[in-house]
Amino acid sequence: MNLKKYLTLTRAGIIESLQFRLSAFIMVIGNMLYLIVVYFLWKAIYASVGNEPINGMSFYDTLIYLVLATALSGFMEMYTVWEMGRNIQSGKIVLDLLRPMEYRKYLFWSYSGSFVTQFFFTFLPTFIVVAVLTHGAIPLGINLLYFVISVVMAVSINYSIDFIVGTICIYTESIWGINIMKQVVVMLLSGATVPLAFFPETLRKVVSCLPFQSIYNAPLTLLLNGDPDPAYVLQTLGIQLLWVVVMLLAGKLFWRVSLRRITVNGG
């Protein structure tokens, strides 16, 4: 694989996103507001049960989990679905299809620059603030390595899901409603808005059979567990790897089938 032709797109993405400084600052502020809401909401929830741990998670555990989940989601959101929808609707997709690389890869690498900027502007600051404020509630050991591996796979699964949802636009010519539904489903079933520990037993069983929990729940549990059981680590990463492969193939296949009926709007 010639990595250079992909990395050049990452580089362009970084330069592009740095052009829009104001939008980056506003996003940071938006995230802060969300976190303040989360803080008071869960404080109220814990107050209502007399500040006892719920399902093994104390107020601080939950808060750390949710703050990091928010930072992670800022990092992983690539707006792939919007972009595909817009390109299919306007017909601009014809130009992307004529790049000398697969569309799926082209799109991914074009937006990969946002990983780098988001990592430095959102995730890392949040992580450091949380680590300092909680005086070492985030263990710093081998779990960081597991976390990184897990996040890489989470990014891949998340992108494949986005790509599949974006492909639906070829049929519907409109993406708004579908994307809103996708966001709600992914954020809820992945454990990004409510930790999976709070789910009822049955729902938790169902969710554990779906790809979504590999996006947020898997990396975050690996990160917050300082002394993980090797069998558990292996199992979590193994399931993630399985979903990476399954979703990748599903996305590729669905795209190939769908492309044959693309009409390309305009001119």
Next chain:
Amino acid sequence: MSSIQIKNLTKQFKVLNRHEGLKGSIQDLFSRDYKTVTAVDNISMTVEQGEIVGYLGPNGAGKSTTIKMMTGVLEPTSGEIIVGDVVPYRNRTKLAQEIGVVFGQRSQLWWALPLIESFRILKDIYRISDENYNAMMDFYRTQVDIEPLLHKPVRQMSLGQRTLSDILAAFLHDPKIVFLDEPTIGLDVSMKAKIRTLIHALNQEKNTTVILTTHDMGDVDALCRRIVIIDKGKMLYDNDIAHLKGFFGSYRTLKVRMDGDLQAHAEEIRKEVDFSVSADEEWISILVDEEKEKVLDVLGRLQHTHNIRDMQLEEISTEEIIKKIYEEGVE
């Protein structure tokens, strides 16, 4: 070596029969009432390496659909198509390395970045060697004043500058074939001339095959020796431009404006002259064959019988050529 071969190419789309109004729109949600639209109907042609072919037709004739099939974006419903030495829709990514495209109404450049950054990205994704890249940039410098453009973000460019940049970008990886889809649309006369000169120079220097779709007969005159005309998906004409000009060269369109009901005036004029007369809201158009009668003589005669407020003289347009081909045929 021929660079494009097309045989009996056909493309059909299935389109939902839409109904009007709110009630109709709700019905459409559950409708299975599809109709088949034939966008390209049994077209055959061969294009040799290094040719510039003008591909003409009115809006909706199927020009862009043909181009999308030639570039591999659309799969033909039937027929054979070979571009370079591959079947486009099966080898789109591979073919992309060998072709360049410019769609006059959209840009392939990185909108927020200076042009030079777009060129650098293209250099990497097309894997252009430093040597070839520099040689190409040197050639560009001899053709256009590129320096002021290089450091300007694409979004700040005028339409003309952007089109020029898009054409340079399409030729950057030295493709064998370049598709230009209405490259001069919306440009002023001097920019059009600049772009025509550039396309001509690139074709001469690199022996690049160019497929040019346009509405502008000026583009065709300046660049193409051969033209292909399609209308409603069907091929009407495929021959050199000299042949067509021999046939149509003596025609001019005389347009006059008068007070009163133009349709009634047109009716009267039709009786007075031997030519095809039509009227729209503003103008009465008379297609004059100068071998039969000079335009000025026609105008002189009309002046006696009608009160002419304004007049225009036009070269024959693609639409009129197509109309004449239908009425009389060429060969």
